[in-house]
Amino acid sequence: MQATTLSDLKVPAPIPTRVSRPFWDAAREGRLCLQKCEACARWVFYPRSHCPHCWSPRLAWHEASGKGVLQSYTAIHRPGHPAWNAVAPYTVAIVALQEGPTMLSLLVDIDQDEMRVRLPLAVRFVRVGDFTLPVFGLDKPLEKLK
Amino acid sequence: MAAIAGIGELKPVRRTQGETTLGMIAESVRLAVEDAGLDKDAIDGLLVGPQVGETPQHVPATVAEYLGMQPRMANVVDLGGASGAGMVWRAAAAISAGMCEAVVCVLANTREEEPLRSPNRNPIREFDVPFGASGANISYALPMQRHMDEYGSRPEDFARIAAWARHNAQFNPMAIFHGQPAGVEEVLASPIIASPLHLYEIVMPVAGGEAVVVVSPERARGLKHTPVYLLGAGEKITHRAISQAPSLTSGPLRAAMAQAMAQAGVTAADMNLLSLYDCYTIMVALTLEDAGLCRPGGFGRWVAEHNLGFDGDYPVNTHGGQLGFGQPDLAGGMTHIVEAVRQLRHSAAGRQIPNARLALVTGNGATVSEATALVLGAD
Numbered sequence: 181m182q183a184t185t186l187s188d189l190k191v192p193a194p195i196p197t198r199v200s201r202p203f204w205d206a207a208r209e210g211r212l213c214l215q216k217c218e219a220c221a222r223w224v225f226y227p228r229s230h231c232p233h234c235w236s237p238r239l240a241w242h243e244a245s246g247k248g249v250l251q252s253y254t255a256i257h258r259p260g261h262p263a264w265n266a267v268a269p270y271t272v273a274i275v276a277l278q279e280g281p282t283m284l285s286l287l288v289d290i291d292q293d294e295m296r297v298r299l300p301l302a303v304r305f306v307r308v309g310d311f312t313l314p315v316f317g318l319d320k321p322l323e324k325l326k
Numbered sequence: 327m328a329a330i331a332g333i334g335e336l337k338p339v340r341r342t343q344g345e346t347t348l349g350m351i352a353e354s355v356r357l358a359v360e361d362a363g364l365d366k367d368a369i370d371g372l373l374v375g376p377q378v379g380e381t382p383q384h385v386p387a388t389v390a391e392y393l394g395m396q397p398r399m400a401n402v403v404d405l406g407g408a409s410g411a412g413m414v415w416r417a418a419a420a421i422s423a424g425m426c427e428a429v430v431c432v433l434a435n436t437r438e439e440e441p442l443r444s445p446n447r448n449p450i451r452e453f454d455v456p457f458g459a460s461g462a463n464i465s466y467a468l469p470m471q472r473h474m475d476e477y478g479s480r481p482e483d484f485a486r487i488a489a490w491a492r493h494n495a496q497f498n499p500m501a502i503f504h505g506q507p508a509g510v511e512e513v514l515a516s517p518i519i520a521s522p523l524h525l526y527e528i529v530m531p532v533a534g535g536e537a538v539v540v541v542s543p544e545r546a547r548g549l550k551h552t553p554v555y556l557l558g559a560g561e562k563i564t565h566r567a568i569s570q571a572p573s574l575t576s577g578p579l580r581a582a583m584a585q586a587m588a589q590a591g592v593t594a595a596d597m598n599l600l601s602l603y604d605c606y607t608i609m610v611a612l613t614l615e616d617a618g619l620c621r622p623g624g625f626g627r628w629v630a631e632h633n634l635g636f637d638g639d640y641p642v643n644t645h646g647g648q649l650g651f652g653q654p655d656l657a658g659g660m661t662h663i664v665e666a667v668r669q670l671r672h673s674a675a676g677r678q679i680p681n682a683r684l685a686l687v688t689g690n691g692a693t694v695s696e697a698t699a700l701v702l703g704a705d
Contacts, residue, residue: 194456195447198344226453226567229349232394235356235366252472252574255521260461269521272459274468274569284454284569297475313456 187307191263194311200227202241208312210305212246214279215239225281246303247319248275253287253295275301275316286315294318328418331428332362342436346447347380348392350434355393358430371399371420371429372563373413381448384566384692388448389432391566391695396578398585399426400563400696409433424589425561450567462605463528465568465693467520470608472574474522476623481522483626484607485513488527488649490634490642491604495650497636497677502532502652527607527649534654536664554670557592557684558701560585568693575623578697579688580616590701592684594619599669599685600640601662604647613688636677644669644677659689663700670704 196204203226206213215224219236223244230237251274259268271287287295288306302319305312334357336350351374359369374389381388386400399420405412413431420426454460473479492508495501508526516525546553562578565571587593594600594617602613611625619640620628634642645651645665648658666685668674674682687700 192455194452197346226449230352252468254464254467254471258519264458272464282569284457284459286457
C-alpha cells in the first residue's frame, strides 16, 4: 500500500446485525471468532440465525485458530467502489479456514510473485476506516523466528 | 396437480428486536420442512418473495445460501399479497415439469423499531464489500486464477475465447463490436482490471432488450415460423457469494446441463450450436469443461484445436456472444436463446450453421452460482 493507508480509507463499513455483532466485536479485539453449531458440531461462517448444515438455531461463538489455506486471489486494479482507488492495487482472496468455512478477505504482506493457491495463511487484524477487519498474511513456520 | 405436505408459521409480534429477514425466513422454512417430516436435503425447490431495500437482486440465491440449500429450481414471486398462492401453483408446475420434487415456498418479514437508513443488509454487503470486493469482476477473477494455478492454463488460452467472440461478431451487424475484431495479442494487451482478467475478457455493458414467446408445441406448429422445441431443461443454484462457492473450477451448470441433456437424450458433442453464456472468458472455459466436451482443466487445448465459427466444427456463440455483442444487463443471457432460435430456424443470414438441428443454451447468474441450461431443437 502507498501513502494512503487502509485506516485512512472512507469506504463502506460492515453493518452488523444482532446475530453478527459478536464477529465484529471480536475482530476489534484482535480475535477471529466464529459460530459453532451445538447440534451438529460444524463451524459456521458467515454468521447466521440457523446452522446452514442442519438448521438448528443453537449456535455458539468460539474463538477460531486464525489459520487457513489460500483458495484463490486477485489483485484489484480497478476497484468496484471508487473509495478503494487510493490503495489499488490491493489483493482480495478466498481463505479456507482450518475449521472448515471459507471467507473472503484481504491478503497482506505477500509479494505478488509469491502468491499461489494453497499457501498457508494466518489471520491478522487491520483497521480499515472505522472498522477492524480480519485479514490474512503468510503463516510463517516457527523456525523462521529463530 | 400437487399436494401441500408441510406448513410453518411464526407467532406475530408488533415489533421484532434485532431480527433479520433472512433469519425469519430460516425459522419459517425450518418449521414447515419439519412439519412435512422431510430432511433439509430433500428440499430441492425454493420460492421466495422480493426483499426490497435489503437484497436488490439474486434473492433466491441469497436465501438458498443462507439456508445451506442448493436447489434445482428457484424463483422470486413478486405478486404482493397474491405471492403465496402464486408460489403454490408455480411449485406444482415445476414439479410436473420434472425440475424438482419438494419445494419450500416462504415469505417472512421483520418490523424493527429502527429500520436502518442504509438499505442493503445482505451478507454480501456485510462480508464482501468492506474488504474492497464490490462488483462482479472479482467473482470471475478468483475462479480464473484458481484454474491457472491448478491446471496451468495460460492467459492466451482464455484470450482465445474472447478473440473468437470478436471474430463471430464480425458476422453479426447488430453486435456492439461489429467492425472491431480483436486477436489474442490485442486481448492480452488490454489493461488488467482484476488479475488475471484483462479488459477485453469482460463484457461491455450496453442497453438493449430481448424477448421470446413460449407456446405449446401444437400451437407452435400452426404459427409462422419453424417451431424451435424445448427438449430439455436443467437448473441449479449453489451459492450467492463467491467465497461460498463449493468449487472454483466447476459450477452449477455441470448439473444443469447434465439434466437438460439427459431429458433431451443427447450429449454436448451432438450439438450443432453451443450458445454459452459468456460474461467473462472463464465462464466459457468452465462451461466447456462442465459440459464434458473436454476434461477438467482441458479447455485451453480444446479451444485451440477447434473452430468456433459458424462454419467451424464446434460453432460457439455465432452472434458474437456477449463478449462480442455486448451485455444488455440481464437480457445478455437471453441473446444466447434468441441466436439459437435463429440458427435452428435457419434464418441466421450470413452466419448460418449448415444443418443446424440442436443447440445447447446456458444461462449463468451472480458468481457462477445460478445456472440454467436448455436444449433446443428443430425438425
